[in-house]
Amino acid sequence: MTMIVIADDHPLVRQGLRAVLDATDDLVVVGEADNGADAVRLCVDHRPDVILTDLQMPGLHGIDATARISQTAPDTAVVVLTMFEDDDTVFAAVEAGAVGYLLKGADGADIVAAVRAAAAGQAVFGAAFTKRMQTWFGRAPSKPELPFPGLTDREREILDGVAAGLTNPEIGAELFLSPKTVANNVSAILDKLQFASRAEAIARARDAGLGERPHG
The missing domain is CATH 3.40.50.2300 (Response regulator)
Known part of the structure:
Protein backbone atom coordinates (compact mmCIF):
# COMPACT_ATOMS: atom_id res chain seq x y z
CA MET A 1 0.00 0.00 0.00
CA ARG A 139 20.12 23.18 -24.96
CA ALA A 140 23.75 22.54 -25.78
CA PRO A 141 26.00 23.75 -22.99
CA SER A 142 27.73 26.94 -23.94
CA LYS A 143 31.42 26.52 -24.61
CA PRO A 144 33.75 28.64 -22.53
CA GLU A 145 34.99 31.61 -24.53
CA LEU A 146 38.59 31.24 -25.64
CA PRO A 147 40.99 34.07 -24.88
CA PHE A 148 41.80 36.31 -27.83
CA PRO A 149 39.06 34.95 -30.13
CA GLY A 150 40.52 36.88 -33.06
CA LEU A 151 43.50 34.53 -33.19
CA THR A 152 43.66 31.23 -35.01
CA ASP A 153 44.16 28.06 -32.97
CA ARG A 154 47.80 27.93 -34.12
CA GLU A 155 48.40 31.56 -33.15
CA ARG A 156 46.86 30.96 -29.75
CA GLU A 157 49.18 27.98 -29.22
CA ILE A 158 52.17 30.13 -30.13
CA LEU A 159 50.99 32.94 -27.84
CA ASP A 160 50.64 30.37 -25.07
CA GLY A 161 54.30 29.49 -25.57
CA VAL A 162 55.26 33.14 -25.56
CA ALA A 163 53.36 33.62 -22.29
CA ALA A 164 55.24 30.66 -20.83
CA GLY A 165 58.48 32.51 -21.49
CA LEU A 166 59.69 30.19 -24.24
CA THR A 167 61.96 31.37 -27.03
CA ASN A 168 60.92 31.06 -30.67
CA PRO A 169 63.09 27.93 -31.18
CA GLU A 170 61.59 26.35 -28.02
CA ILE A 171 58.05 27.08 -29.22
CA GLY A 172 58.95 25.68 -32.62
CA ALA A 173 60.25 22.49 -31.01
CA GLU A 174 56.97 22.07 -29.10
CA LEU A 175 54.78 22.67 -32.16
CA PHE A 176 57.04 21.16 -34.83
CA LEU A 177 57.50 24.53 -36.53
CA SER A 178 60.62 26.30 -37.69
CA PRO A 179 61.82 29.26 -35.60
CA LYS A 180 61.21 31.53 -38.60
CA THR A 181 57.58 30.39 -38.85
CA VAL A 182 57.15 31.03 -35.16
CA ALA A 183 58.73 34.49 -35.49
CA ASN A 184 56.39 35.37 -38.36
CA ASN A 185 53.40 34.24 -36.32
CA VAL A 186 54.54 36.21 -33.28
CA SER A 187 54.72 39.33 -35.42
CA ALA A 188 51.24 38.64 -36.77
CA ILE A 189 49.91 38.14 -33.23
CA LEU A 190 51.39 41.42 -32.00
CA ASP A 191 49.87 43.19 -34.98
CA LYS A 192 46.42 41.57 -34.56
CA LEU A 193 46.23 42.29 -30.84
CA GLN A 194 47.97 45.64 -31.12
CA PHE A 195 50.57 44.74 -28.53
CA ALA A 196 53.58 47.05 -28.56
CA SER A 197 56.12 44.39 -27.62
CA ARG A 198 56.69 40.76 -26.76
CA ALA A 199 56.80 41.77 -23.09
CA GLU A 200 53.31 43.23 -23.33
CA ALA A 201 52.11 40.07 -25.09
CA ILE A 202 53.50 37.95 -22.24
CA ALA A 203 51.81 40.07 -19.58
CA ARG A 204 48.44 40.27 -21.34
CA ALA A 205 48.42 36.58 -22.26
CA ARG A 206 49.22 35.55 -18.70
CA ASP A 207 46.38 37.74 -17.45
CA ALA A 208 44.10 35.77 -19.81
CA GLY A 209 45.26 32.43 -18.37
CA LEU A 210 47.76 31.45 -21.04
CA GLY A 211 51.29 30.29 -20.40
CA GLU A 212 50.54 27.94 -17.52
CA ARG A 213 52.65 24.82 -17.49
CA PRO A 214 52.32 21.81 -15.16
CA HIS A 215 54.94 21.66 -12.45
CA GLY A 216 57.07 18.60 -12.04
Missing part, protein backbone atom coordinates in the same frame (compact mmCIF):
# COMPACT_ATOMS: atom_id res chain seq x y z
CA THR A 2 1.32 3.44 -0.96
CA MET A 3 0.96 6.03 1.81
CA ILE A 4 0.19 9.65 0.90
CA VAL A 5 0.16 12.97 2.74
CA ILE A 6 -1.83 15.88 1.28
CA ALA A 7 -0.76 19.47 1.99
CA ASP A 8 -2.94 22.39 0.90
CA ASP A 9 -4.45 25.31 2.79
CA HIS A 10 -7.82 24.93 1.03
CA PRO A 11 -10.06 22.30 2.70
CA LEU A 12 -12.04 21.67 -0.50
CA VAL A 13 -8.85 20.92 -2.42
CA ARG A 14 -7.74 18.43 0.24
CA GLN A 15 -11.18 16.88 0.26
CA GLY A 16 -11.16 16.47 -3.51
CA LEU A 17 -7.68 14.93 -3.57
CA ARG A 18 -8.55 12.53 -0.77
CA ALA A 19 -11.67 11.40 -2.66
CA VAL A 20 -9.61 10.73 -5.79
CA LEU A 21 -6.92 8.79 -3.92
CA ASP A 22 -9.33 6.89 -1.66
CA ALA A 23 -11.11 5.60 -4.76
CA THR A 24 -8.06 3.44 -5.57
CA ASP A 25 -7.20 0.15 -3.92
CA ASP A 26 -3.46 0.77 -3.57
CA LEU A 27 -3.21 4.35 -2.28
CA VAL A 28 -4.06 5.51 1.23
CA VAL A 29 -4.02 9.03 2.68
CA VAL A 30 -2.33 8.96 6.10
CA GLY A 31 -2.40 12.68 6.86
CA GLU A 32 -3.46 16.16 5.79
CA ALA A 33 -1.77 19.49 6.43
CA ASP A 34 -2.96 23.04 5.83
CA ASN A 35 0.47 24.68 6.22
CA GLY A 36 4.09 23.98 5.35
CA ALA A 37 5.32 23.28 8.86
CA ASP A 38 2.67 20.61 9.46
CA ALA A 39 3.47 19.08 6.07
CA VAL A 40 7.07 18.58 7.17
CA ARG A 41 6.00 17.21 10.56
CA LEU A 42 3.61 14.69 9.01
CA CYS A 43 6.32 13.45 6.65
CA VAL A 44 8.76 13.01 9.52
CA ASP A 45 6.14 11.26 11.70
CA HIS A 46 4.49 9.02 9.09
CA ARG A 47 7.25 8.58 6.50
CA PRO A 48 4.74 8.49 3.62
CA ASP A 49 5.82 7.33 0.19
CA VAL A 50 4.56 10.54 -1.43
CA ILE A 51 3.41 13.98 -0.39
CA LEU A 52 1.14 15.99 -2.68
CA THR A 53 1.77 19.60 -1.76
CA ASP A 54 0.76 23.08 -2.79
CA LEU A 55 3.41 25.81 -2.77
CA GLN A 56 1.52 28.86 -1.53
CA MET A 57 0.73 27.94 2.06
CA PRO A 58 0.71 29.92 5.31
CA GLY A 59 3.76 29.88 7.52
CA LEU A 60 6.41 27.82 5.80
CA HIS A 61 6.32 28.23 2.02
CA GLY A 62 5.95 25.06 -0.04
CA ILE A 63 9.42 25.44 -1.57
CA ASP A 64 11.00 25.61 1.88
CA ALA A 65 8.82 22.74 3.08
CA THR A 66 9.96 20.67 0.10
CA ALA A 67 13.60 21.30 0.97
CA ARG A 68 13.06 20.31 4.60
CA ILE A 69 11.15 17.16 3.65
CA SER A 70 13.95 16.19 1.26
CA GLN A 71 16.41 16.54 4.14
CA THR A 72 14.42 15.07 7.04
CA ALA A 73 12.33 12.45 5.22
CA PRO A 74 14.39 11.65 2.11
CA ASP A 75 12.36 8.54 1.29
CA THR A 76 9.24 10.66 0.76
CA ALA A 77 8.77 11.76 -2.85
CA VAL A 78 7.51 15.33 -3.12
CA VAL A 79 4.99 16.02 -5.89
CA VAL A 80 3.99 19.65 -6.24
CA LEU A 81 0.38 20.41 -7.18
CA THR A 82 -0.01 24.14 -7.71
CA MET A 83 -1.32 26.94 -9.89
CA PHE A 84 2.13 28.41 -10.50
CA GLU A 85 3.72 27.45 -13.81
CA ASP A 86 6.48 30.03 -14.32
CA ASP A 87 9.97 28.69 -14.97
CA ASP A 88 11.50 30.18 -11.82
CA THR A 89 8.99 28.46 -9.56
CA VAL A 90 9.36 25.10 -11.33
CA PHE A 91 13.14 25.26 -11.09
CA ALA A 92 13.02 26.31 -7.45
CA ALA A 93 10.78 23.36 -6.60
CA VAL A 94 12.99 20.88 -8.45
CA GLU A 95 16.11 22.35 -6.85
CA ALA A 96 14.47 21.97 -3.44
CA GLY A 97 13.90 18.27 -4.12
CA ALA A 98 10.51 17.89 -5.81
CA VAL A 99 10.31 14.87 -8.12
CA GLY A 100 7.03 15.90 -9.68
CA TYR A 101 5.18 19.05 -10.70
CA LEU A 102 1.53 19.19 -11.73
CA LEU A 103 -0.86 22.06 -12.20
CA LYS A 104 -4.09 22.25 -10.28
CA GLY A 105 -6.80 21.28 -12.70
CA ALA A 106 -5.07 18.03 -13.64
CA ASP A 107 -7.67 15.28 -13.79
CA GLY A 108 -7.88 12.55 -11.18
CA ALA A 109 -6.35 9.89 -13.41
CA ASP A 110 -3.25 12.05 -13.99
CA ILE A 111 -2.87 12.71 -10.27
CA VAL A 112 -3.17 9.02 -9.40
CA ALA A 113 -0.67 8.11 -12.14
CA ALA A 114 1.73 10.78 -10.87
CA VAL A 115 1.55 9.52 -7.29
CA ARG A 116 2.17 5.94 -8.36
CA ALA A 117 5.08 6.94 -10.58
CA ALA A 118 6.66 9.09 -7.86
CA ALA A 119 6.31 6.25 -5.35
CA ALA A 120 8.14 4.03 -7.85
CA GLY A 121 11.04 6.48 -8.01
CA GLN A 122 10.16 8.20 -11.27
CA ALA A 123 10.16 11.92 -12.00
CA VAL A 124 6.70 13.19 -12.92
CA PHE A 125 5.86 16.38 -14.76
CA GLY A 126 2.70 17.47 -16.52
CA ALA A 127 2.62 17.54 -20.30
CA ALA A 128 3.23 21.30 -20.45
CA PHE A 129 6.33 20.99 -18.29
CA THR A 130 7.67 17.93 -20.09
CA LYS A 131 7.98 19.82 -23.36
CA ARG A 132 9.51 22.83 -21.66
CA MET A 133 12.00 20.72 -19.73
CA GLN A 134 13.09 19.01 -22.93
CA THR A 135 13.87 22.49 -24.23
CA TRP A 136 15.62 23.53 -21.02
CA PHE A 137 17.83 20.48 -20.77
CA GLY A 138 18.20 19.98 -24.51
Whole structure:
Protein backbone atom coordinates (compact mmCIF):
# COMPACT_ATOMS: atom_id res chain seq x y z
CA MET A 1 0.00 0.00 0.00
CA THR A 2 1.32 3.44 -0.96
CA MET A 3 0.96 6.03 1.81
CA ILE A 4 0.19 9.65 0.90
CA VAL A 5 0.16 12.97 2.74
CA ILE A 6 -1.83 15.88 1.28
CA ALA A 7 -0.76 19.47 1.99
CA ASP A 8 -2.94 22.39 0.90
CA ASP A 9 -4.45 25.31 2.79
CA HIS A 10 -7.82 24.93 1.03
CA PRO A 11 -10.06 22.30 2.70
CA LEU A 12 -12.04 21.67 -0.50
CA VAL A 13 -8.85 20.92 -2.42
CA ARG A 14 -7.74 18.43 0.24
CA GLN A 15 -11.18 16.88 0.26
CA GLY A 16 -11.16 16.47 -3.51
CA LEU A 17 -7.68 14.93 -3.57
CA ARG A 18 -8.55 12.53 -0.77
CA ALA A 19 -11.67 11.40 -2.66
CA VAL A 20 -9.61 10.73 -5.79
CA LEU A 21 -6.92 8.79 -3.92
CA ASP A 22 -9.33 6.89 -1.66
CA ALA A 23 -11.11 5.60 -4.76
CA THR A 24 -8.06 3.44 -5.57
CA ASP A 25 -7.20 0.15 -3.92
CA ASP A 26 -3.46 0.77 -3.57
CA LEU A 27 -3.21 4.35 -2.28
CA VAL A 28 -4.06 5.51 1.23
CA VAL A 29 -4.02 9.03 2.68
CA VAL A 30 -2.33 8.96 6.10
CA GLY A 31 -2.40 12.68 6.86
CA GLU A 32 -3.46 16.16 5.79
CA ALA A 33 -1.77 19.49 6.43
CA ASP A 34 -2.96 23.04 5.83
CA ASN A 35 0.47 24.68 6.22
CA GLY A 36 4.09 23.98 5.35
CA ALA A 37 5.32 23.28 8.86
CA ASP A 38 2.67 20.61 9.46
CA ALA A 39 3.47 19.08 6.07
CA VAL A 40 7.07 18.58 7.17
CA ARG A 41 6.00 17.21 10.56
CA LEU A 42 3.61 14.69 9.01
CA CYS A 43 6.32 13.45 6.65
CA VAL A 44 8.76 13.01 9.52
CA ASP A 45 6.14 11.26 11.70
CA HIS A 46 4.49 9.02 9.09
CA ARG A 47 7.25 8.58 6.50
CA PRO A 48 4.74 8.49 3.62
CA ASP A 49 5.82 7.33 0.19
CA VAL A 50 4.56 10.54 -1.43
CA ILE A 51 3.41 13.98 -0.39
CA LEU A 52 1.14 15.99 -2.68
CA THR A 53 1.77 19.60 -1.76
CA ASP A 54 0.76 23.08 -2.79
CA LEU A 55 3.41 25.81 -2.77
CA GLN A 56 1.52 28.86 -1.53
CA MET A 57 0.73 27.94 2.06
CA PRO A 58 0.71 29.92 5.31
CA GLY A 59 3.76 29.88 7.52
CA LEU A 60 6.41 27.82 5.80
CA HIS A 61 6.32 28.23 2.02
CA GLY A 62 5.95 25.06 -0.04
CA ILE A 63 9.42 25.44 -1.57
CA ASP A 64 11.00 25.61 1.88
CA ALA A 65 8.82 22.74 3.08
CA THR A 66 9.96 20.67 0.10
CA ALA A 67 13.60 21.30 0.97
CA ARG A 68 13.06 20.31 4.60
CA ILE A 69 11.15 17.16 3.65
CA SER A 70 13.95 16.19 1.26
CA GLN A 71 16.41 16.54 4.14
CA THR A 72 14.42 15.07 7.04
CA ALA A 73 12.33 12.45 5.22
CA PRO A 74 14.39 11.65 2.11
CA ASP A 75 12.36 8.54 1.29
CA THR A 76 9.24 10.66 0.76
CA ALA A 77 8.77 11.76 -2.85
CA VAL A 78 7.51 15.33 -3.12
CA VAL A 79 4.99 16.02 -5.89
CA VAL A 80 3.99 19.65 -6.24
CA LEU A 81 0.38 20.41 -7.18
CA THR A 82 -0.01 24.14 -7.71
CA MET A 83 -1.32 26.94 -9.89
CA PHE A 84 2.13 28.41 -10.50
CA GLU A 85 3.72 27.45 -13.81
CA ASP A 86 6.48 30.03 -14.32
CA ASP A 87 9.97 28.69 -14.97
CA ASP A 88 11.50 30.18 -11.82
CA THR A 89 8.99 28.46 -9.56
CA VAL A 90 9.36 25.10 -11.33
CA PHE A 91 13.14 25.26 -11.09
CA ALA A 92 13.02 26.31 -7.45
CA ALA A 93 10.78 23.36 -6.60
CA VAL A 94 12.99 20.88 -8.45
CA GLU A 95 16.11 22.35 -6.85
CA ALA A 96 14.47 21.97 -3.44
CA GLY A 97 13.90 18.27 -4.12
CA ALA A 98 10.51 17.89 -5.81
CA VAL A 99 10.31 14.87 -8.12
CA GLY A 100 7.03 15.90 -9.68
CA TYR A 101 5.18 19.05 -10.70
CA LEU A 102 1.53 19.19 -11.73
CA LEU A 103 -0.86 22.06 -12.20
CA LYS A 104 -4.09 22.25 -10.28
CA GLY A 105 -6.80 21.28 -12.70
CA ALA A 106 -5.07 18.03 -13.64
CA ASP A 107 -7.67 15.28 -13.79
CA GLY A 108 -7.88 12.55 -11.18
CA ALA A 109 -6.35 9.89 -13.41
CA ASP A 110 -3.25 12.05 -13.99
CA ILE A 111 -2.87 12.71 -10.27
CA VAL A 112 -3.17 9.02 -9.40
CA ALA A 113 -0.67 8.11 -12.14
CA ALA A 114 1.73 10.78 -10.87
CA VAL A 115 1.55 9.52 -7.29
CA ARG A 116 2.17 5.94 -8.36
CA ALA A 117 5.08 6.94 -10.58
CA ALA A 118 6.66 9.09 -7.86
CA ALA A 119 6.31 6.25 -5.35
CA ALA A 120 8.14 4.03 -7.85
CA GLY A 121 11.04 6.48 -8.01
CA GLN A 122 10.16 8.20 -11.27
CA ALA A 123 10.16 11.92 -12.00
CA VAL A 124 6.70 13.19 -12.92
CA PHE A 125 5.86 16.38 -14.76
CA GLY A 126 2.70 17.47 -16.52
CA ALA A 127 2.62 17.54 -20.30
CA ALA A 128 3.23 21.30 -20.45
CA PHE A 129 6.33 20.99 -18.29
CA THR A 130 7.67 17.93 -20.09
CA LYS A 131 7.98 19.82 -23.36
CA ARG A 132 9.51 22.83 -21.66
CA MET A 133 12.00 20.72 -19.73
CA GLN A 134 13.09 19.01 -22.93
CA THR A 135 13.87 22.49 -24.23
CA TRP A 136 15.62 23.53 -21.02
CA PHE A 137 17.83 20.48 -20.77
CA GLY A 138 18.20 19.98 -24.51
CA ARG A 139 20.12 23.18 -24.96
CA ALA A 140 23.75 22.54 -25.78
CA PRO A 141 26.00 23.75 -22.99
CA SER A 142 27.73 26.94 -23.94
CA LYS A 143 31.42 26.52 -24.61
CA PRO A 144 33.75 28.64 -22.53
CA GLU A 145 34.99 31.61 -24.53
CA LEU A 146 38.59 31.24 -25.64
CA PRO A 147 40.99 34.07 -24.88
CA PHE A 148 41.80 36.31 -27.83
CA PRO A 149 39.06 34.95 -30.13
CA GLY A 150 40.52 36.88 -33.06
CA LEU A 151 43.50 34.53 -33.19
CA THR A 152 43.66 31.23 -35.01
CA ASP A 153 44.16 28.06 -32.97
CA ARG A 154 47.80 27.93 -34.12
CA GLU A 155 48.40 31.56 -33.15
CA ARG A 156 46.86 30.96 -29.75
CA GLU A 157 49.18 27.98 -29.22
CA ILE A 158 52.17 30.13 -30.13
CA LEU A 159 50.99 32.94 -27.84
CA ASP A 160 50.64 30.37 -25.07
CA GLY A 161 54.30 29.49 -25.57
CA VAL A 162 55.26 33.14 -25.56
CA ALA A 163 53.36 33.62 -22.29
CA ALA A 164 55.24 30.66 -20.83
CA GLY A 165 58.48 32.51 -21.49
CA LEU A 166 59.69 30.19 -24.24
CA THR A 167 61.96 31.37 -27.03
CA ASN A 168 60.92 31.06 -30.67
CA PRO A 169 63.09 27.93 -31.18
CA GLU A 170 61.59 26.35 -28.02
CA ILE A 171 58.05 27.08 -29.22
CA GLY A 172 58.95 25.68 -32.62
CA ALA A 173 60.25 22.49 -31.01
CA GLU A 174 56.97 22.07 -29.10
CA LEU A 175 54.78 22.67 -32.16
CA PHE A 176 57.04 21.16 -34.83
CA LEU A 177 57.50 24.53 -36.53
CA SER A 178 60.62 26.30 -37.69
CA PRO A 179 61.82 29.26 -35.60
CA LYS A 180 61.21 31.53 -38.60
CA THR A 181 57.58 30.39 -38.85
CA VAL A 182 57.15 31.03 -35.16
CA ALA A 183 58.73 34.49 -35.49
CA ASN A 184 56.39 35.37 -38.36
CA ASN A 185 53.40 34.24 -36.32
CA VAL A 186 54.54 36.21 -33.28
CA SER A 187 54.72 39.33 -35.42
CA ALA A 188 51.24 38.64 -36.77
CA ILE A 189 49.91 38.14 -33.23
CA LEU A 190 51.39 41.42 -32.00
CA ASP A 191 49.87 43.19 -34.98
CA LYS A 192 46.42 41.57 -34.56
CA LEU A 193 46.23 42.29 -30.84
CA GLN A 194 47.97 45.64 -31.12
CA PHE A 195 50.57 44.74 -28.53
CA ALA A 196 53.58 47.05 -28.56
CA SER A 197 56.12 44.39 -27.62
CA ARG A 198 56.69 40.76 -26.76
CA ALA A 199 56.80 41.77 -23.09
CA GLU A 200 53.31 43.23 -23.33
CA ALA A 201 52.11 40.07 -25.09
CA ILE A 202 53.50 37.95 -22.24
CA ALA A 203 51.81 40.07 -19.58
CA ARG A 204 48.44 40.27 -21.34
CA ALA A 205 48.42 36.58 -22.26
CA ARG A 206 49.22 35.55 -18.70
CA ASP A 207 46.38 37.74 -17.45
CA ALA A 208 44.10 35.77 -19.81
CA GLY A 209 45.26 32.43 -18.37
CA LEU A 210 47.76 31.45 -21.04
CA GLY A 211 51.29 30.29 -20.40
CA GLU A 212 50.54 27.94 -17.52
CA ARG A 213 52.65 24.82 -17.49
CA PRO A 214 52.32 21.81 -15.16
CA HIS A 215 54.94 21.66 -12.45
CA GLY A 216 57.07 18.60 -12.04
